[in-house]
Amino acid sequence: MTHTTRVLVALFLSSMFACSSNNDKPNAEREGEISSSTSNDTLTENVTEQPATDPDLDKIVLPDGFQISYFARDVTNARSMALAPDGTLYVGTRQEGNVYALPDRNKDGKADEVITLTKGLNMPNGVALRDGNLYVAEVNRILRYDNIAQNLKNPPQPKVIYDKFPEEKHHGWKYIAFGPDGKLYVPVGAPCNICLSKDPVFASITRMNPDGSGLEIFANGVRNTVGFDWHPQTNELWFTDNGRDMMGDNTPADELNRAPKKGMHFGYPFCHAGEVLDPEFGKGKNCADYVAPVQKLNPHGGTLGMEFYTGNMFPENYKNQIFIAEHGSWNRSEKIGYRVSLVRTDAQGRTSFVPFAAGWLEGQKEWGRPVDVEMMPDGSLLISDDMNDAIYRITYTGKK
Structure with a gap:
């Protein structure tokens, strides 16, 4: 793409974004997408493409003042991320079976190398860190690699701290993280598109002590x-939640949910997105009996990783707001997603949902699929991509 072409595209996108709240979304004006309810979002300001430092990154559209670069490349099937206090990024995979370590020893915003810690695991999507130990989630068990920072080139044999999760691979890959209560939170997805399982652990979020007990x-x-x-x-x-399939392009929406206490029920398989009764399992049910989402997201958008932004690099209006990776749809007649979006919550608890970084989907052809987001100590934002085998880094150098 020439400089002149990039300028013309940028001007077109800027004018398109300013026309209406439904058009403030780069590459995202298709029917069924959730539009922002906020008129003064950052993305209604000028939006420009990035300098042509890379033929792929040149395609990514960001708000003014933001820039994107590669933190690491050749990270095959990069999925969920966890950042250690020493700056080493740990990355799980789904299809590849690997877990990686990406150290940035000189703190220059680029990984020094990609270290393969282990191979051949069963969908080791989720990674988490606690007390210097690396936790890895397979489909049916949780592994722990002790003192991992001292053993990147020669990892110890893992300790199995829990091995009684179901072995079904349908939604069996897991994202894991330690909560403020010190417990490890582990979801167990439904073993199907839509079903009611006898085992209550399906379609749930569980938690356990760091040693696997409780x-x-x-x-x-x-x-x-x-x-x-x-x-x-x-x-x-x-937490984000993926809506069921096979109910049409635009139903139901993916969800952003809030769980302030234990024991809440978020509707599946009876009610979807707080308002859509399931045609099979919703008979005789009432959506009012279940917890509705805080924000409805793109239907079939593949909503995955999310993180509250608590850094100081980005402008103040990003503070405590949520970045969400949209992996992209696979079952719509027109694809949507393939981007990173932003959910903002105001003082009254009202939310808005807008794109933040887009361009991995060109027309109906994707070249990248964002999976997870991770904030760095300097306030920059990392994005993993399991299709382009990369970790991106977004920084802000504009006016605050």
Whole structure:
């Protein structure tokens, strides 16, 4: 793309974004997408493409003042991320079976190398860190690699701290994280598109002690969450959830949910997105009996990793707001997602949902699929991509 072409495209996108709240979304004006309810969002300001430092990154559209670069490349099937205090990024995979370590020893915003810690695991999507130990989630068990920072080139044999999760691979890959209560939170997705399982651990979020003891179900009715975080002020759990398939392009919406306490039920398989009764399992049910989402997200958008932004690099209006990776749709007649979006909550608890970084989907052809987001100590934002085998880094150098 020439400089002149980039300028013309940028001017077109800027004018398109300013026309209406439904058009403030780069590459996202298709029917069925959830539009912002906020008129003064950052994305209604000028939006420009990035300098042509890379033929792929040149395609990514960001708000003014933001820039994108590669933190690491050749990270095959990069999925969920966890950042260690020493700056080493740990990355799980789904199809590849690997877990990686990406150290940035000189703190220049680029990984020094990609170290393969282990191979051949069973969908080791989720990674988490506690007390210097690396936790890895397979489909049916949780592994722990002790003192991992001292053993990147020669990892110890893992300790199995729990091995009684179901072995079904349908929604069996897991995102894991330690909560403010010190417990490890582990979701167990539904083993199907839509079904009611006899085993109550399916379609739930569980939690356990760091040694694997004390497993309990924290939340029910959660079809498949692959991303969650705790509000930096209230310590309440927020999580994304993928809506069921085969009900049409635009139904039901994916969800952003809030779980301030144990024992809440979020509707699956009876009610979807707080308002859509399931045609099979919703008979005789009432959506009012279940917890509605805080924000409805793109239907079939593949909503995965999320994180509250608590850094100081980005402008103040990003503070304590949520970045969400949209992996992209696979079952719509027109694809949507393939981007990173932003959910903002105002003082009255009202939310808005807008794109933040887009361009991995060109027309109906994707070249990248964002999976997870991770904030760095300097306030920059990392994004994993399991299709382009990369970790991106977004920084802000504009006016605050």
